[in-house]
Amino acid sequence: MTAYLFIIASEAKHLVRQENEPVSPVIVVAGPTASGKSALALELAAARGGTIINADSQQIYRDLKILSARPDAAAMARAPHRLYGFLDAAERGSVALWREQALAEIVAAHRSGSLPFLVGGTGLYLRALERGLAAVPAIPAAIRAEATELYEQIGGTAFRERLAAVDPNAASRLPAGDRQRLLRAWEVVQATGKPLAEWQRRGGHNRAPFRIAIILIMPPRGILYAACDCRFEAMIAAGALEEARALMARHLPPDLPAMKGVGVPELMRHLRGEIGLDEAVALAQRATRRYAKRQMTWFRHQIVGNVVFEQQFSPSMFAQANDFIGQFLLTHSG
Secondary structure, X not given: OOOEEOOOOOOOHHHOOOOOOOOOEEEEEEOOOOOOHHHHHHHHHHHHOOEEEEOOOOOOEHHHOOOOOOOOHHHHHHOOEEOOXXXXXXXXXXXXXXXXXXXXXXXXXXXXXXXXXXXXXXXXXXXHHHHOOOOOOOOOHHHHHHHHHHHHHHHHHHHHHHHHHHOHHXXXXXXXXXXXXXXXXXXXXXXXXXXXXXXXXXXXXXXXOOEEEEEEEOOOHHHHHHHHHHHHHHHHHHOHHHHHHHHHOOOOOOOOHHHHOOOHHHHHHHHOOOOOHHHHHHHHHHHHHHHHHHHHHHHHHHOOOOEEEOOOOOOOHHHHHHHHHHHHHHHOOO
């Protein structure tokens, strides 16, 4: 299928030049998991002497090399890769931490004469980079403690039902098992009287001073789901079970982000003897498909791509994407 090209329109706010505004370019290659965005970004970065900067919330953990589908040694030899595996699984990554690191890497790439390519499927990261972070007031410790206690008492499903009464938007898009984000949504509305989405819509006052162009890969759902299934089988063959075993042996708190990575809980259930390997793989594949569906929904409603490919990655994408980048750099130089 042909890509749909949206050439640098004046109404695209993130591409409108203001007087005295810095114009350093940044290319974003985004899409759901298993869409092939990393492969496309690698070809583009290798051709243009670019630097690839990770924008995936699971690939920041060094313990999830296989289960997060981190680029392999061959890929990293073709182009510089930044912000992959820079956190230990015992640490809690955050949008704010990633944004701080990403901004520094973008500046470093520009200073070295390299074009930065942000690559990933974590929409909140990409939105935070462009729009800045929402200025949510600090949450009192007492409210945090009360929220945690309530969640532990009634469980994720009942907690989400409570959340729906005060923030139906957050409750509708968050699964019952997403403890961290459910708690965050509850805490914000309890502390401020306003849903988190309202704070996020306001944006921040620290927008990134860059020219951002977005290449988005959005394959048909059936093709994407098949790719998700095949990729998880390839992960198992590459040693994903052993990776999960090593992570489980650390006895880390189960609510850490790395412990909730796609496929991790299912493989750990198998390792604890609760289910067979075939069932664990099937459940992990289902979790991956659901994750991909959430990503596609988010991108469809939150991101305006300058180039949108409605197909799985193929080498034929390179020429059109590369031509667009050339036009983008030429139009916004100087």
